[in-house]
Amino acid sequence: MRKGTFFCIDAHTCGNPVRLIASGAPALKGNTMSEKRQDFLQHHDWIRQALMFEPRGHSMMSGTIVYPSCSESADAAILFIETSGCLPMCGHGTIGTVTAALEHAMIQPNTPGQLILDVPAGQVRVEYQQTNNKITAVKIFNVPAYLAHSEVVINCPELGELVVDIAYGGNYYAIIDPQPNYAGLSSMTVDKLLFYSPLIRQKLNEVVDCIHPLDNTVKGVSHVLWTGNPTQPTATARNAVFYGDRAIDRSPCGTGTSARMAQWTAKGKLNVGDQFIHESIIGSLFEGRVEAITEVGSYPAILPSVQGWAKVYGHNTIWVDSDDPYCYGFEVK
Numbered sequence: 001m002r003k004g005t006f007f008c009i010d011a012h013t014c015g016n017p018v019r020l021i022a023s024g025a026p027a028l029k030g031n032t033m034s035e036k037r038q039d040f041l042q043h044h045d046w047i048r049q050a051l052m053f054e055p056r057g058h059s060m061m062s063g064t065i066v067y068p069s070c071s072e073s074a075d076a077a078i079l080f081i082e083t084s085g086c087l088p089m090c091g092h093g094t095i096g097t098v099t100a101a102l103e104h105a106m107i108q109p110n111t112p113g114q115l116i117l118d119v120p121a122g123q124v125r126v127e128y129q130q131t132n133n134k135i136t137a138v139k140i141f142n143v144p145a146y147l148a149h150s151e152v153v154i155n156c157p158e159l160g161e162l163v164v165d166i167a168y169g170g171n172y173y174a175i176i177d178p179q180p181n182y183a184g185l186s187s188m189t190v191d192k193l194l195f196y197s198p199l200i201r202q203k204l205n206e207v208v209d210c211i212h213p214l215d216n217t218v219k220g221v222s223h224v225l226w227t228g229n230p231t232q233p234t235a236t237a238r239n240a241v242f243y244g245d246r247a248i249d250r251s252p253c254g255t256g257t258s259a260r261m262a263q264w265t266a267k268g269k270l271n272v273g274d275q276f277i278h279e280s281i282i283g284s285l286f287e288g289r290v291e292a293i294t295e296v297g298s299y300p301a302i303l304p305s306v307q308g309w310a311k312v313y314g315h316n317t318i319w320v321d322s323d324d325p326y327c328y329g330f331e332v333k
Contacts, residue, residue: 003327005319006051008063009100013310014284015250018096019051019063022106032070033077034088034215037120040079041086046328048081050320053329059083059246062090064097066106070118076107077118083331084244088218089121089170091140091254091286091306098126099135099310119143121170121218139307140254144294145169145262146301148210154203156181156196164204166221167266168296169258169304172210173241174200174224185228185238185281190248197224197242213297225256235279245331251308252278252286258304261288265302272302284308 006024010017026044028036040048052061062082069077078097080087087093098115101107109115115126125141149166156162160181164174178184204221212218224242231238241249241256249256257278264270276288285308292303320327 001322003320003322004047005317006047008051008316008318009104009312010314010316011096011100011310011312013092013096013251014280014286014308015282016092017061018093018100018310019057019061019316020097020100021051021063021065022104025065028067028079033067033079033118033120034217036067036070037079037086037088038217045086048086049328051318052081052083053331055326056318056329057083059244059331060248060250062093064090064093066097066101071123074116074118074123075109076101076115079120082244083247084222087120087171087222088215089119089124089143089255091142091170091257092249092251092308094119094124094126094140094254095138095308096310098128098138100312102128102130102135103133103312121215135310137307137309139305141291141303141305142254142258143170144296144301145258145304146296146299147263147266148172148299149208150266152204152208154200154207156200156203159196162200164200165263166204166208166210167259167263168210168212169260169262170255171223171259172219172221173256173259174204174221175227175260175263176200176224177227185226185240188226188240193226193240193242193248194246198245200224201242213299223253223256225253225260227260230279232279232283232285234277235285236275236277238279240281245333248281250280250282251284252280254286254306254308257286257288257306261290261304262302265290266300
């Protein structure tokens with residue numbers, strides 16, 4: 001029996017996949033995208049599992065669904081789905097979705113060159129550049145980002161003691177800077193990142209609470225951001241972001257870049273107006289900037305922006321049959 005048929009637009013943002021589900025998505029209950037995210041997780045999460053995990057996806061797969069706006073000021077709304085769950089915010093996913101949706105006339109901007117989007121983490125503003133029918137750059141003015149915990153000490157098997165900062169940029173990131181037991185990204189293989197990251201994430205979630213002051217459904221360290229010296233001449237810093245169970249972000253990570261800028265600002269390494277060029281594990285770049293200072297509850301915070309690009313590479317019609325033993329996907333661990 002056919003459970004659903006989904007027409008998808010496949011793209012990548014600076015190397016990391018974005019699968020935009022253009023048709024077949026369910027209607028969601030709720031007045032905000034945060035409420036609709038909860039409805040999706042409770043009643044429709046099989047769609048995420050079927051379309052993101054193998055055999056129809058893979059460990060790095062990220063996806064989105066475009067919905068009508070929840071607020072009068074917005075042009076549209078986005079729900080983020082990936083192997084790690086249904087995220088409050090996704091930077092590379094927003095850049096890829098805006099690119100694919102505009103190039104396929106799925107979103108009609110109220111103001112050419114600009115968008116306002118409702119997302120589960122709040123509302124983001126977007127500026128985009130266009131040449132003919134191609135979107136060449138997308139700049140996200142992200143939700144406020146802040147340093148949630150500074151210098152949390154944990155013990156990681158094999159590595160030993162690590163000192164970790166935790167910052168929010170739309171998701172909560174454990175940020176691991178070079179220190180005595182971690183020499184930087186150049187000292188780590190991808191296999192080691194995949195081994196250590198879930199252990200570190202688990203330990204941090206056992207010893208610290210991360211709950212967003214304005215939305216208690218946004219909680220817990222979900223991503224681990226390893227830092228190191230850049231290899232690209234224009235880059236400020238380099239990172240590799242772990243998410244899900246076996247994923248390393250191929251893009252520089254938009255919410256991770258926002259979290260990193262919040263960390264650097266809190267520690268006096270960035271000021272308002274400063275540029276922050278973030279390099280991914282494959283060498284692709286996002287251009288970040290500290291736009292302004294603000295607050296999130298009682299926390300000092302920044303308003304970050306992140307700019308990148310995406311490329312659409314194909315269309316994909318996927319159907320999911322209930323008699324398929326792998327109807328809901330799987331992941332080899």
